[in-house]
Amino acid sequence: MTLTRLERPEIRRTSLLTQSLAITRRNLIHIKRMPEMLMDVTIQPVMFVLLFAFVFGGSIQVPGVEGGYNEWLMAGIMGQTIAFASFVVAIGLTADIDKGIVDRMRSLPIHTSSVLVGRSVSSIMHSSIGIFVMSLTGLVIGWRIRGSFAEAVLAYFLLLLWGFAMIWVGILVGSSLRSVEAVQGVMFTVIFPLTFLANTFAPTENMPTVLRTIAEWNPISALVQAVRVLWHNGPPAPSDAAWPLQNPVLATLIWTVLITAVMAPLSLRAFKRRTDV
Amino acid sequence: MNSAPAVEAINLVKHFDDTVAVDDVSFEVPQGTVLGLLGPNGAGKTTTVRMMTTLSRPTSGTARVAGHDVVTEPDAVRRSMGLTGQTATVDELLTGRENLALISALYGLDAATARRVGGDLLDRFSLSDAGDRVVKTYSGGMRRRLDLAVSLVATPPVLFLDEPTTGLDPRSRVELWEVLRELVRDGTTLVLTTQYLEEADHLADRIVVIDRGHIIAEGTPLQLKDQSGAAAVVVTVSHADDLPRAEELMRSVTSDFHVDKGARQLSAPAAGLGEMTRIAAVFDGSGIDLDDLGLKRPSLDDVFLRLTGHRAEESAELEGEEALR
Numbered sequence: 001m002t003l004t005r006l007e008r009p010e011i012r013r014t015s016l017l018t019q020s021l022a023i024t025r026r027n028l029i030h031i032k033r034m035p036e037m038l039m040d041v042t043i044q045p046v047m048f049v050l051l052f053a054f055v056f057g058g059s060i061q062v063p064g065v066e067g068g069y070n071e072w073l074m075a076g077i078m079g080q081t082i083a084f085a086s087f088v089v090a091i092g093l094t095a096d097i098d099k100g101i102v103d104r105m106r107s108l109p110i111h112t113s114s115v116l117v118g119r120s121v122s123s124i125m126h127s128s129i130g131i132f133v134m135s136l137t138g139l140v141i142g143w144r145i146r147g148s149f150a151e152a153v154l155a156y157f158l159l160l161l162w163g164f165a166m167i168w169v170g171i172l173v174g175s176s177l178r179s180v181e182a183v184q185g186v187m188f189t190v191i192f193p194l195t196f197l198a199n200t201f202a203p204t205e206n207m208p209t210v211l212r213t214i215a216e217w218n219p220i221s222a223l224v225q226a227v228r229v230l231w232h233n234g235p236p237a238p239s240d241a242a243w244p245l246q247n248p249v250l251a252t253l254i255w256t257v258l259i260t261a262v263m264a265p266l267s268l269r270a271f272k273r274r275t276d277v
Numbered sequence: 278m279n280s281a282p283a284v285e286a287i288n289l290v291k292h293f294d295d296t297v298a299v300d301d302v303s304f305e306v307p308q309g310t311v312l313g314l315l316g317p318n319g320a321g322k323t324t325t326v327r328m329m330t331t332l333s334r335p336t337s338g339t340a341r342v343a344g345h346d347v348v349t350e351p352d353a354v355r356r357s358m359g360l361t362g363q364t365a366t367v368d369e370l371l372t373g374r375e376n377l378a379l380i381s382a383l384y385g386l387d388a389a390t391a392r393r394v395g396g397d398l399l400d401r402f403s404l405s406d407a408g409d410r411v412v413k414t415y416s417g418g419m420r421r422r423l424d425l426a427v428s429l430v431a432t433p434p435v436l437f438l439d440e441p442t443t444g445l446d447p448r449s450r451v452e453l454w455e456v457l458r459e460l461v462r463d464g465t466t467l468v469l470t471t472q473y474l475e476e477a478d479h480l481a482d483r484i485v486v487i488d489r490g491h492i493i494a495e496g497t498p499l500q501l502k503d504q505s506g507a508a509a510v511v512v513t514v515s516h517a518d519d520l521p522r523a524e525e526l527m528r529s530v531t532s533d534f535h536v537d538k539g540a541r542q543l544s545a546p547a548a549g550l551g552e553m554t555r556i557a558a559v560f561d562g563s564g565i566d567l568d569d570l571g572l573k574r575p576s577l578d579d580v581f582l583r584l585t586g587h588r589a590e591e592s593a594e595l596e597g598e599e600a601l602r
Contacts, residue, residue: 008432009394011356012385022382026371033370033411100366104427107330109355110383276333277293 011109016117019110023118024125027092031126040088041130045081046137052077052201053141060202064235067142074138075228076200078131078159079220083195085127085163087187089170092119093271094183097175102275116271120167127163131156146232155230158252162223165256168263175270199224199245205238216242219259222251281344283308283435283466284329288338291324298324300490301338306468306483308434311461313481314470315581321490322470323363326439329468330360342435358435359428363443365420366427367412373399373423374408380430398426402456418449425456436460438469442476454479474581488585501580508574510547510556515566517541526559547572 031037053070062072096102096115105115135143145152177183197214198204198221204212215221226248228234237245244251284306291299299321306312314322327333329340331351340347343357367376374395381391399408402422407415412423421441428436441457442450457480461467471477477484478498486494486501494501514523520541527534527543531552534545547553553572560567 007394007397009381009384009386009390009430011431014383014385018385019383022379026368026375026379029375030370099369100362100364101368103332103362104360104366105383106332107355107358107360108380108383109352277327 014110016111016114019114020117020121023105023114024121027118027122028125031122038126038129040084041081041127042133045077045130045134048077048080049073049134049137049141056201062203062234065233066146067144067233070138070141071143071233072228073201074134074143075155075224075231075233076198078134078227079162079198079224080195080200081130081134082127082159082163082223083166083191083220084130084187085123086166086170086173087183087191088123088126089119089167090174090177090183090187091180092123093171093174094177094180097274098179106275112275116171120164120171123167123170124160124163128160131159143233147230151230151232154249155227158223158226158230158249161256162252165259165263168260168267170267172263172267172270175267175274194218195220204241204245213242216245219244219255221245222248222255226252281308282306282341283310283343284312284468285341286325286329286338287340289325289328289335289340290337291321291328291333292336297490299328302485302487302490302492303338304485304492304495306466308466309461309464310482311457311467311469311480313477313484314468314487315472315474315477315481315484316470316487317472317585320487322487323439325487326360326437326468326470330358330437331355332360356431357433358437359431359433360437361421361424361428361439361441363439365417365424367420367423369413370411372409372411373404373415373426376412376423376427377430380427384431386430394430398429402426416449418445418452421445421449421453422456425453429460434464435466435468438467440470440472442471442473450476486581486584493584494580502575504580508547508572509544510553510571511542511544511573512556512560512570513568514541514543515568519565522563523560523565526563526565527556530555530559541568544573 052073057069057073060069062069065072093102093116096119102115106112147155173183173186177186197211198218199215200220204215204221207215222244225234225237225245229236229248237248239246244255282305286302286304289299289302290297302321302325304312314325316322324333328335329342329347331347331354335348339349342354345353345357347354367373368379371379377395377398378391381394386394396405396408399405402425404419404423404426407419412420415423425438425441438457442453445453454476457467457469467480469476469480481498483497484495484501485492494504496504512523512527514520517538520536520538520543523543524536527545531545534543536543545552545556550572553570557570560570
């Protein structure tokens, strides 16, 4: 080992943005090094699109949709994928806490929140890749956006907004559970069924009454219905459907605000409790 | 150099729910010296370090690092210290160089400075060849060195090391000690926790012994050993058959001695070297083959045993078993 004296570089105060970007970059390098991390937003959704389209597509009739079930299905699968943004955040955060990376960051003269912001931004990018890949797959199997350009953009915007709301759920789960395995367990037993108990893959009209009510009030149904209607991939909700499905865009906005308002303080508290030990 | 202590713990207390992890811990670390926080697993060492490095908020009391209060000026404290945690907290999927670059960016170093500092650190820790490899491929010793390098990006005047050599093989451990000594020569103040008595003995100028959240002893390694009783002259005979004759010879010098038949050892408390020369003189020319004759100071292990009533390792095992339950 050499005996040179180390220089003492000048520490400069950096902004939350600079710090968050540095951490985002680090998270993106992870994806580059381990492309299999992207399986949940590439192979998996493509598989889902193909499975649902070809296995169920023949049996589920959706009247009044030009492109049939395949087209109707797309909004549902995208809604499910973006709901899993919470999963991506939770897994990444738990791993970072577990491995002491978060402690390392907290011992530096930076905003602690940059760890969360960086994680959130990279997770949204991660999930966006999924949305993009699915859009391409959809185009291949005959899905088309049949509404206006503005409506199409609004639909994608709602998906993204949903992703941001899901981040808080992810931070809460990631901070509350002790291991990546536990996060996977909770996500698959809670979030996964929740994304099915909705209008994602089958219309709610044919469900038994109780189930139908739950499905229609499931926040994800509003999102899926909004995207479906904006892309003109499905008929408007029947008149006896619950309020969120009658006003899906507004309902989606309300749900995201509500989820954020409840989850943000809870998740920040959980993160603080988890790390301040 | 100003004479204010580089690190001061002032009545630090930390409660977790109903357990008291750290109870009224106070000490000072003068600049450019090494303090060893010694204690078994679960003694409160890590919690003490976490409070001193702003990671954990003290229930009461405070600490000052480079003159800054950890409770009221956490940001200033973070600017003045580096921390190497219990597990190497480097990013496995990044290369060594990328790890250093990330931390440099967070410290706000410009790209050119960051590259230079990163390169220097890799050189210094003999990681230049591995600098562009992903950390996943590093050995335990290399990870620790990189972890330390990352803590030194801003060349902080105070460095906290939480069990820096746990899990390292003996050679890597000795190498890391050498690096740490070098840092101290350059004026860095070190606070390190360890459960290895040998490590504290090797590195620390002063030792604070913690058990169950309390400080139970402090002083230089030598003072602690002296506290644990006087040294002893220990004679080890080569053949067990010679033991009776050796006892006779020993009795001619002192009546106060102890025989350990299994170890073929006779030991007599010794006030100083005089005792030893007298004993050596009677064995000289006696025809008894000796394996060893020497003055033995109590080890820190003995100190620990006397202070806590248990050996450091035993207690660590106990904690482990409790954790499993």
